[in-house]
Amino acid sequence: MAGKRFDQPRVERRRLLPEYDPEAFGRLSERVARFLGTGRFIVWMSLFIVVWVLWNTLAPDHLRFDPFPFIFLTLMLSLQASYAAPLILLAQNRQDDRDRVNLEQDRKQNERSIADTEYLTREIAALRLGLGEVATRDWIRSELQDLVKEIAAEQGEIRTPFPLEQVRRRDEGDR
Structure with a gap:
């Protein structure tokens, strides 16, 4: 314990296994898997196998390198499959x-959207409640007509101060 110093970095040890970048290896595996899943790969692999079989059945005996049971071809395909699957x-x-x-x-985005929607719904409900207490033009007009009728009834006159036909024609431009 006396010889160790904690204020200096440790000396790197040699590793038996090679080091690699897992992210780069993952990207490479995705590219290989993407290629293995294409029609181009199937065409090239089929062409390779057909040429292999034709060469080893039709070529002269001294040029054949894998006789009929095609053991070497089977080994190559097994090796390719053993790497392709992982x-x-x-x-x-x-x-x-x-x-x-x-x-x-x-x-998370859906939760935020739901929260925003609920907030807006509450705001709209509050606005509707607030507008429910606001006097509209039609309500004020009806109240005024009722008051004018009461005053006219007290004075003995019966007339309509705001005929509805004139009011409707006058208000058409407002809409």
């Missing part, structure tokens, strides 16, 4: 992680 799974996991983040962001 790369595709890695790409799917990365896509799942992105989807999970997007769903969380969408959920």
